[in-house]
Amino acid sequence: xxxxxxxxxxxxxxxxxxxxxxxxxxxxxxxxxxxxxxxxxxxxxxxxxxxxxxxxxxxxxxxxxxxxxxxxxxxxxxxxxxxxxxxxxxxxxxxxxxxxxxxxxxxxxxxxxxxxxxxxxxxxxxxxxxxxxxxxxxxxxxxxxxxxxxxxxxxxxxxxxxxxxxxxxxxxxxxxxxxxxxxxxxxxxxxxxxxxxxxxxxxxxxxxxxxxxxxxxxxxxxxxxxxxxxxxxxxxxxxxxxxxxxxxxxxxxxxxxxxxxxxxxxxxxxxxxxxxxxxxxxxxx
Amino acid sequence: xxxxxxxxxxxxxxxxxxxxxxxxxxxxxxxxxxxxxxxxxxxxxxxxxxxxxxxxxxxxxxxxxxxxxxxxxxxxxxxxxxxxxxxxxxxxxxxxxxxxxxxxxxxxxxxxxxxxxxxxxxxxxxxxxxxxxxxxxxxxxxxxxxxxxxxxxxxxxxxxxxxxxxxxxxxxxxxxxxxxxxxxxxxxxxxxxxxxxxxxxxxxxxxxxxxxxxxxxxxxxxxxxxxxxxxxxxxxxxxxxxxxxxxxxxxxxxxxxxxxxxxxxxxxxxxxxxxxxxxxxxxxxxxxxxxxxxxxxxxxxxxxxxxxxxxxxxxxxxxxxxxxxxxxxxxxxxxxxxxxxxxxxxxxxxxxxxxxxxxxxxxxxxxxxx
Numbered sequence: 163x164x165x166x167x168x169x170x171x172x173x174x175x176x177x178x179x180x181x182x183x184x185x186x187x188x189x190x191x192x193x194x195x196x197x198x199x200x201x202x203x204x205x206x207x208x209x210x211x212x213x214x215x216x217x218x219x220x221x222x223x224x225x226x227x228x229x230x231x232x233x234x235x236x237x238x239x240x241x242x243x244x245x246x247x248x249x250x251x252x253x254x255x256x257x258x259x260x261x262x263x264x265x266x267x268x269x270x271x272x273x274x275x276x277x278x279x280x281x282x283x284x285x286x287x288x289x290x291x292x293x294x295x296x297x298x299x300x301x302x303x304x305x306x307x308x309x310x311x312x313x314x315x316x317x318x319x320x321x322x323x324x325x326x327x328x329x330x331x332x333x334x335x336x337x338x339x340x341x342x343x344x345x346x347x348x349x350x351x352x353x354x355x356x357x358x359x360x361x362x363x364x365x366x367x368x369x370x371x372x373x374x375x376x377x378x379x380x381x382x383x384x385x386x387x388x389x390x391x392x393x394x395x396x397x398x399x400x401x402x403x404x405x406x407x408x409x410x411x412x413x414x415x416x417x418x419x420x421x422x423x424x425x426x427x428x429x430x431x432x433x434x435x436x437x438x439x440x441x442x443x444x445x446x447x
Numbered sequence: 448x449x450x451x452x453x454x455x456x457x458x459x460x461x462x463x464x465x466x467x468x469x470x471x472x473x474x475x476x477x478x479x480x481x482x483x484x485x486x487x488x489x490x491x492x493x494x495x496x497x498x499x500x501x502x503x504x505x506x507x508x509x510x511x512x513x514x515x516x517x518x519x520x521x522x523x524x525x526x527x528x529x530x531x532x533x534x535x536x537x538x539x540x541x542x543x544x545x546x547x548x549x550x551x552x553x554x555x556x557x558x559x560x561x562x563x564x565x566x567x568x569x570x571x572x573x574x575x576x577x578x579x580x581x582x583x584x585x586x587x588x589x590x591x592x593x594x595x596x597x598x599x600x601x602x603x604x605x606x607x608x609x610x611x612x613x614x615x616x617x618x619x620x621x622x623x624x625x626x627x628x629x630x631x632x633x634x635x636x637x638x639x640x641x642x643x644x645x646x647x648x649x650x651x652x653x654x655x656x657x658x659x660x661x662x663x664x665x666x667x668x669x670x671x672x673x674x675x676x677x678x679x680x681x682x683x684x685x686x687x688x689x690x691x692x693x694x695x696x697x698x699x700x701x702x703x704x705x706x707x708x709x710x711x712x713x714x715x716x717x718x719x720x721x722x723x724x725x726x727x728x729x730x731x732x733x734x735x736x737x738x739x740x741x742x743x744x745x746x747x748x749x750x751x752x753x754x755x756x757x758x759x760x761x762x763x764x765x766x767x768x769x770x771x772x773x774x775x776x777x778x779x780x781x782x783x784x785x786x787x788x789x790x791x792x793x794x795x796x797x798x799x800x801x802x803x804x805x806x807x808x809x810x811x812x813x814x815x816x817x
Contacts, residue, residue, distance in 0.1 A: 271461070339534035342501050347548035347599075348522040361538040 205416035213412050225413075232417040240393060241400030242421065248310045248396060249378045252317030253371055259318065260325030261367060265359045267326065268333035269341065279330075285323030293320075294387050301388060308390045316388060317378050325370045332366035333359055368436045376426050397422045449602035449635050451475040451498065455507035458493045458659075467493045469659040470507065478633045480626075482650030484640060486682070490659040491639045495605050498637060500524050511602060522551075527596035528605040531612060533588045535580035541567075541591050542576040548599045566598040569628070586617045590624070597628065604629070606638040610645060622648060643683050647671065655679050677730055677809040680802060686735050686764060688802065689776035693731040695724050695803065695812075704803070706731050707770025711747035713798060720813050724805055729812065732802035735764070738778035740786060742795020751776070751794050753786045767794065 205213055206228060207221035232238040267279055297316055298307070306312030336359065344354045360367070382398045389395055395403065401418040404411045451474070458468040468490040475481040483491040496502040498509050500521030509516045516524055527548070535544050542563060549559045567573040570590045580588055589609065596604055609625070610618045626649050629636050640646055646653045647667040654664045655678075663675040674680035680688040693706040702716045702725070718725075742748055751767040754775075765778040765786055778794060786792060803812040 337532055337534065339530045339532045340536060342499075342521075343528070343530060343534035343536075343595075344547075345501065345521040346499060346526060346528045347595075348551040350522065353551075358536065362536075364538075 202416045202419050205413060206420045208413060210411055210413045228413055228417045229421070232414055232421060236400075236404075236414055236418075237392065237395075238397075238400060238418055238421055241395050241397045241418075244310060244394060245379060245396040245398075245422075246425075248313045248317065249375060251310070251314040252321070252378055253374050255314065255318040256321045256325050256374055257367060257371055260322055260370065261329055261360065261363070262355065263322070264326045264329035264333050265355050268330045268336075269359075279326075282326050283323050285320065286327060290320065290383050294384065297384070298387060307388065308394055310394060313385060313388055313396070316384050317381065320384070321374045321378065325374065328370050328373075329363065329366055333363055336362055365436060368433060372429055372433050375429060379422070379426055449512050450477050451603055451635055451637065452510045452513075453494070453498065453507065454510075456494060456497060456504065456509065457506040458490070458497060458502065459505045466505070466659050468497070468505075471656070471659075471661050472507075473654055473661065473664055475635055475637060478635055480629055480636045480638065480649060480651045482638045482640060482646040482653045483656060484643060484646040484650075484653050484682075485656035485662075487641055489656045491641075491656050492607055494656075495528075495607055495637060495639045498603075499526055499528050499605055524603075525601050526603045526605060527599045527601040528607065529592045529596050529609045531608040533580075533592040533612070535588055535591055535595075537580050539579070540576065541572060541578055541580070541583070544580070544591055545572075545576075545594050545598050548595065552599075562598050562600075566594045569597070570594045570624075585613050586621060589613060589617075589621055593625065593628065597632065600634075602635065604634050604636040606636065606640075608640055609638075610640070610642070618645075625649065643685065647683075655682060657682075673811070674732075674802065675811050677732070677804040677811075680732050680804070680811075684734060686777035686779070688732045688734050689738075690730045690732050690804070691769065691774045691776065692806065693729050693803075695721060695727060695729045697725055704729070704731060704801075707749070707774065709747060709749055711798065713801060715799070716803075721803070724803075724812055728806035730804040730806055730809075732804060733776075733796050733800060735777045735779040737797045737800035738765075738776070738780075739795040739797070740765070740778065740780045740784060740792070742793065746795035747798065748793040748795050751792060753788050753790045753792065756784060756786060756788060758782075758784075 201218070204219075204221050207224040207226065208219070209225055209228075212219065233242075263282060267275065267282075301307040301309075301312045301316070304312075306315065340358055340362070341354055344358050349357065380398060381396075382402075385396045385399050386402070389399060392403075397418070401415055401422065404414045404418065453474075454472050456468060456471045457466055459466050471490070471494055473481070483494060485491045493502060497504050498516075500516065500519065504517050511524065511526075536547065539547065545563045545566060546559050549562065554562075563576070564573070567576055570593060572587070572590055572594055575583060575587060575591075580591070583591065589612075592609065606625070610621055613621060622645055625638075629649075638645075638649060650667055652664060652666055653670050655662045655670060657678050663670050663679045665673075670679060671683050674683065674688070677690055681690060691706055693704050696703045696705060696710075697718055698712050700718055701712065701714050702718060702721050703710060703712045739746065749769050751769045753765060754768055755766040757764040757766070761782065763780050763782065763784045765780060765784065767776050767778060768774060769776060780786075804810065805812060
């Protein structure tokens with residue numbers, strides 16, 4: 163009996179040993195991603211002079227007032243709401259337009275459909291650096307330069323390719339019979355989009371909403387070129403603002419980063435399950 | 448209540464040089480149950496989808512009560528359709544699935560509730576009204592799909608192979624259900640299937656299609672007894688009609704058929720009826736149930752080899768070969784058989800039950816009316 167027990171223990175050890183490389187890798191990866199985050203989090207509770215004295219120190223006397231200073235004293239509230247307006251507006255816009263385009267591409271046969279798809283999806287591969295000059299000029303021409311509306315429209319355009327790509331793949335799996343049944347039930351093409359495609363496509367739409375939100379919330383390049391005045395800055399620009407030429411308010415930057423992370427972290431915490439389901443969803447039955 | 452008339456209906460799909468449906472004409476009378484029967488790919492579903500308005504019409508017309516529907520969109524044709532996949536809306540409860548079509552037609556809410564309840568009672572769906580489709584069994588889903596059509600009280604019901612996804616036992620029960628509902632409600636119905644048992648049991652009339660064309664339209668027993676073409680003869684019946692190559696010859700005032708090593712006379716087929724086929728290749732057709740293992744004296748006999756015996760309980764199917772090894776035929780005999788595998792025996796057939804088809808066209812050679 164003892165021998166059997168020893169053999170079992172031995173096998174268990176072997177299993178651990180076999181899994182060790184994986185565990186080590188995961189540990190290293192977690193450290194790589196989590197430690198900088200924890201470092202910034204600890205800096206957000208310290209003052210700049212404390213940080214310069216000992217960059218890796220822990221906040222022995224946490225300065226929670228940093229957050230109040232950042233929010234009320236350093237315009238972070240303005241930046242936050244600017245980001246919120248531009249990003250939420252853009253996400254709503256790109257979701258509605260993208261879903262309609264995806265529905266059209268997935269459901270209907272029409273002339274030059276391949277061309278349309280190619281044009282829309284080419285947005286996925288064009289580098290932003292190539293577009294930015296012409297976008298700048300277009301926004302100037304339409305008096306949308308340095309406005310949140312203009313930025314939101316640019317965001318819709320840049321994210322449309324990915325949104326249509328993801329949604330079309332999902333919508334194409336919805337059985338044609340459902341659309342035929344709705345037509346027989348008396349619904350028009352537009353009503354079918356609202357009452358069949360959208361509700362059934364909810365998991366996929368959630369996925370694109372979250373992805374677009376995270377990407378746009380952190381977006382920097384378009385914002386820095388297309389927004390100039392301080393009262394129109396979005397959060398990433400606002401944070402950069404503290405990296406002056408002569409001084410560097412590290413604590414304020416860290417605090418700003420922590421504020422910026424909150425909505426993204428919240429969305430991930432609340433919707434990551436739905437998102438993963440949407441990305442891995444098979445056919446709708 | 449409606450008459451559905453289709454006239455010269457043709458369909459050519461984009462990118463295909465062939466016609467999927469070729470000049471199909473038929474009229475479905477008010478309250479009639481018409482079954483479109485044929486092998487897969489014969490164009491029967493295309494016909495149904497053109498009637499529904501789900502597929503554009505290449506040529507010909509579809510009219511309901513005399514009004515041409517070609518340009519009327521599906522939603523305005525007042526037709527309900529039951530799909531093979533059921534096509535229940537997965538995000539809606541059974542109640543909402545049933546009510547969906549009525550809401551669009553701005554039926555008052557209390558009227559919708561009354562009609563949904565009525566259909567739910569009729570189809571035993573009342574306890575399921577709050578459930579979503581994924582929580583239903585196949586048979587229940589099928590009943591919801593049927594209910595969704597009935598609740599609309601449309602002019603015409605269309606069924607696109609509605610029983611194909613059910614298991615065999617459920618299929619028989621649901622078949623009876625569909626038949627009973629249609630009889631009680633009396634709505635004009637067009638039903639597409641490749642299953643001859645469904646066609647024979649459900650249809651007032653059957654339209655048999657092959658390769659996009661109509662082969663024959665008629666009442667179930669009429670098409671079974673008098674197939675207009677060799678295709679119909681082979682398609683209906685299980686096992687299907689035996690067809691063997693033969694030569695038709697004159698024999699006085701009637702005809703004679705030379706089949707393998709036997710020659711027999713058909714005394715009630717006058718020469719006049721078959722004149723154009725004399726001395727030509729024809730197909731000799733006989734149903735398995737018209738072959739007799741104990742021939743009565745005057746019956747012509749065929750020498751056969753017994754290749755297999757399939758006892759099915761109520762009957763026995765004999766698989767035989769005649770005229771050497773080339774011609775296979777099946778016979779349906781009683782519960783017991785004296786035949787043994789490998790034996791060479793004589794089997795008799797009823798001359799009155801013989802069918803003859805022109806070998807070139809497959810068309811039936813007009814059979815004298817008895």
